[in-house]
Amino acid sequence: MKILVSLFLGIVLNLGTTITPNISTSSIVKAEVPPYAKWGQLAMQKTKEKYPNAAITDYLHLGKVPGTTSSTEKFKLWLKEKDKEFGVLVDIEIDKNTERLIGIKFREVTR
Secondary structure: OHHHHHHHHHHHHHHHHHHOOOOOHHHOOOOOOOOOHHHHHHHHHHHHHHOOOOEEEEEEEEEEEEOOOEEEEEEEEEEEEOOEEEEEEEEEEEEOOOOOEEEEEEEEEOO
């Protein structure tokens, strides 16, 4: 009987160690900040300034368009103001060498 109990306990303890996940802090993956994040924040900030009575309800990075001396980060923000909902396309032009802002363009869209 002692042998059976010891065998049973050994099996249960081994199962417990194999079933229980071993999670360490080294296995946690940190999310990377995308390179366009600072420009996305600027797009939201400037859109809030241009449309102070509207709430930004959605945000999408449309991509980066490279040029010879500058590049343009493109965003689409969806806004709601009272009963009106509309999109705003935001183009942020950046100097390729200095990473400084050249200009921002806004264009309202219905979709």
